[in-house]
Amino acid sequence: MTDNITAGSPASDTRFPGDGYLGDPAVRAEWDNRYADRRQLWSGRPNGALVAEVAGLTPGRVLDVGCGEGADAVWLARGGWDVTALDVSGVALERAAGHARDAGVAIRWVHAALTEAALPPACFELVSAQYPVLLRTPEAAAERALLAAVAPGGVLLLVHHAGMDTRQAHDSGFDPADYVWPAMVADLLTDDWKVEVNEQRPRVAPEGGAGAHHTDDLVLRARRLR
Secondary structure, eight states, X not given: OOSOXXXXXXXXXXXXXXXXXXXXXXXXXXXXXXXXTSSOOSOSSOOHHHHHHHTTOOOOEEEEETOTTSHHHHHHHHTTOEEEEEESOHHHHHHHHHHHHHHTOOOEEEEBOGGGSOOOTTOEXXXXXXXXXXXXXXXXXXXXXXXXXXXXXXXXXXXXXXXXXXXXXXXXXXXXXXBOOHHHHHTTOOTTEEEEEEEEEEOOOOSSSTTTTOOEEEEEEEEEOO
């Protein structure tokens, strides 16, 4: 973890490469290489499902899981949210921190895998995971980490590309059975949760950036009651 999550620090103080990373070094290297191959991987604009679903929510503490180059995190901070943003890639976080500085907003950055980040439990009024790449484990570690981070009364918003979960494994190495999808998280919801949205809908996609060809979203929005 790069910053003390309870105290926070301005984006200008951020340092990511080095020994602070918490997670699998191979995963960090894979994503660092993906980002390093392009000057900009994503569109630079907030995800449409996030913008739609956050409308009407009272700003509070938010965890942005897999924040990438920081478009969602910066947009949330501009809207008055107290933002903690997490990613496995130091390259992505450095770019995100630069965008935050340019926007004049302070964001806490966490250089870690979700399951290794040691986040304070039940701390966030919103946990946003937009198209996250979360590895599936027998103990459902990533799914449980998402749920555990949400404060009572808070919201989990999980968005993914529709159809990805039903694709066949292919030679590129992608096998949907290796990853966490919204239905898996929904299956873990107990009576302590109220599902507010669980649907497939046309995607409001920012122009440009990787993934722009996907046309539909799976959107899971659940509120923690207690």
